[in-house]
Amino acid sequence: MGDLHAIAVAWLTAGRWRTIQTAYADLVVAGAVEPSRGGLRRTGVVPRDCHPVRRSLYGALSATRFPKEAAAQWAVDRALGGLRVELRGAGLLRPGWRRVLLPALFLLVPSWLLVRMGAGHVRLALGLVVLGAVLALVFLPRRTMRAEVRLARMRRARSGDEHVAMAVAWDGGRALRERLPEIALSSGLLASSKGGRHHDSASLSFTHGSSDL
Numbered sequence: 001m002g003d004l005h006a007i008a009v010a011w012l013t014a015g016r017w018r019t020i021q022t023a024y025a026d027l028v029v030a031g032a033v034e035p036s037r038g039g040l041r042r043t044g045v046v047p048r049d050c051h052p053v054r055r056s057l058y059g060a061l062s063a064t065r066f067p068k069e070a071a072a073q074w075a076v077d078r079a080l081g082g083l084r085v086e087l088r089g090a091g092l093l094r095p096g097w098r099r100v101l102l103p104a105l106f107l108l109v110p111s112w113l114l115v116r117m118g119a120g121h122v123r124l125a126l127g128l129v130v131l132g133a134v135l136a137l138v139f140l141p142r143r144t145m146r147a148e149v150r151l152a153r154m155r156r157a158r159s160g161d162e163h164v165a166m167a168v169a170w171d172g173g174r175a176l177r178e179r180l181p182e183i184a185l186s187s188g189l190l191a192s193s194k195g196g197r198h199h200d201s202a203s204l205s206f207t208h209g210s211s212d213l
Helices: 006-014 016-029 052-059 067-071 074-089 096-117 119-139 145-156 164-171 173-179 181-187
Strands: 033-036 039-042
Touching: 006 016, 006 074, 006 145, 006 164, 016 033, 016 052, 016 067, 016 074, 016 164, 016 173, 016 181, 033 181, 039 067, 052 067, 052 074, 164 173, 173 181
Parallel strands: none
Antiparallel strands: 033 039
């Protein structure tokens, strides 16, 4: 079982904004994009086989834009939707309905049994309620156990020569500040994930290297 690519790590670790940061940081390092007054602009080309999320974000820079403006494009949403499908297909991400329906069933059914079984089976019913609560907690996280295991293994194997995209995927804003400070500050890549241009407080170590997107 091989390592996950940086885009997948970014989404599984911190979601949409980390994925945007990762893709744009890699595009900058690859020379396809550079910071400009008003955000980012295209300066080169991307490989044909690059990840669809990276390609969509490159394509969103038909004009100079800040990353958040570019990421609001429909094509980017479609590519991110494809990424979610990819991760669910690999057994790394739970569908939203499963995170809602299964925990609800695990909580409601034992509670119903507790009422139906009556006083003579209180201990058994309470045990079922506790078991249901535990199972509900298992299915609440968006990442599956398979994803947790793979991420933990990759985390333990991290090294000092880690390439830029993977470093940002793991630690976000701190990587950008430490390794690409001028680019990060002028490009809008340190904006808060909630909007605006506030600095991201996420952590990381960031070194130049080859892309895996």
